[in-house]
Amino acid sequence: MSLGELMAFIAYLWMLYHPLKWFGDFYSFMVRAFAGAERIFEIVDAPSEPFDHPNAQRVPALEGAVSFEGAAFGYDPGKIVLRDLDLVVQPGEMIGLVGKSGTGKSTLINLITRFYDVSHGRLAIDGVDIRRISLRDLRSQIGMVAQQSFLFNGTIAENIAYGKPGATFDEILRAARAANAHEFIVKKPDGYDMVVGEQGDKLAGGEKQRISIARAILHAPRILILDEATSSLDTPTEKKIQEAIQRLVKGRTTFAIAHRLSTLRSADRLVVLDAGKIAEVGTHEELMAREGIFYNLVKTQRETSAVMATSG
Ligand SMILES: Nc1ncnc2c1ncn2[C@@H]1O[C@H](COP(=O)(O)OP(=O)(O)OP(=O)(O)O)[C@@H](O)[C@H]1O
Ligand SMILES: [Mg+2]
Known part of the structure; x- marks a missing residue:
């Protein structure tokens, strides 16, 4: 292999590296995204915690009926x-x-x-x-x-x-x-x-x-x-x-x-x-x-x- 061929080989290797790395990053990104989505659905599906009505009434002294x-x-x-x-x-x-x-x-x-x-x-x-x-x-x-x-x-x-x-x-x-x-x-x-x-x-x-x-x-x-x-x-x-x-x-x-x-x-x-x-x-x-x-x-x-x- 001549020096020129070696340089070309390294250059092509370098060009291949980025797309491969991209696939790797993309994969780990997707794994995280799915895990996140699962958690979101868990929360969406969970019964909602009761919250205050926008016009919630103050009742500082209940009778208890x-x-x-x-x-x-x-x-x-x-x-x-x-x-x-x-x-x-x-x-x-x-x-x-x-x-x-x-x-x-x-x-x-x-x-x-x-x-x-x-x-x-x-x-x-x-x-x-x-x-x-x-x-x-x-x-x-x-x-x-x-x-x-x-x-x-x-x-x-x-x-x-x-x-x-x-x-x-x-x-x-x-x-x-x-x-x-x-x-x-x-x-x-x-x-x-x-x-x-x-x-x-x-x-x-x-x-x-x-x-x-x-x-x-x-x-x-x-x-x-x-x-x-x-x-x-x-x-x-x-x-x-x-x-x-x-x-x-x-x-x-x-x-x-x-x-x-x-x-x-x-x-x-x-x-x-x-x-x-x-x-x-x-x-x-x-x-x-x-x-x-x-x-x-x-x-x-x-x-x-x-x-x-x-x-x-
Ligand atoms: N957080 C919950 N999510 C889903 N189902 C529930 C939940 N808590 C209770 N249940 C179900 O609701 C029904 C009534 O349960 P509950 O705990 O009110 O009974 P209980 O009369 O208090 O019984 P125990 O005398 O054993 O305490 C049961 O079938 C139970 O499996
Ligand atoms: Mg009980």
Whole structure:
């Protein structure tokens, strides 16, 4: 190969290099573009997070009347979870939500907190369509004592004060007393300054629950949601928690999901969900006398606990 041929070869190689490199770049560009497009479709397809209506109404002081008017909802289009919901709840009333697993109890709660919007019909609070209420006003007046209590790795006092930013120590103390938490807190080495660990894992289940009840008492929401823990507690702790809950629900519109049906005796009315619909509404006594779905659930639960008591 002469020098001239070599130079020509290098020149042609150089000319080939750019198109090849271009293909390489184009390929990696397309891969990124497809990955990006996939993410865009994931977001487009996801149910939309409810947002403030352009003329959202400020409701700084809710009464707490809640009404479902022919409401229906499904997480996925074409797959209805709750339908034909008609229910008028008075301010201050306590509703116990009952039904087998998967019947939509948590879903109904998700509509009240407006994590989702109804797909048909209407849900109104104090007569105002929930979609027109300022989200901030709505959420600041709804309190939740959930199955998993949302404790963060701070002190007991900080965890209680989360219910009311800027609360004084005196207020924290009063809330802890009302929640039957004070007596166990003062027995801890650091008392109210005890650091509770990630998700409060240095505390017992019943202690965590009482701290979240104290937090809710301090928050003093108009609408309260209770999602009872399934874990069984010893009887004295159970009694203390029940007492604390009695104090907490007083005068607030409350929706309580309880797995032990006996704990819903104090509810003003029970709403029994079955197959995505309201199947029965009434007091504990009324529903027991009716011998329908609720009656059978209670009977099954009694039989199960009797079996567990004799075998355990
Ligand atoms: N985020 C979601 N996306 C899609 N489907 C959901 C979602 N959450 C719940 N579902 C479905 O909606 C139905 C009702 O569920 P929901 O959680 O309301 O039941 P539940 O009565 O609270 O049950 P449990 O007593 O077990 O807590 C179920 O079929 C469930 O699979
Ligand atoms: Mg649930």
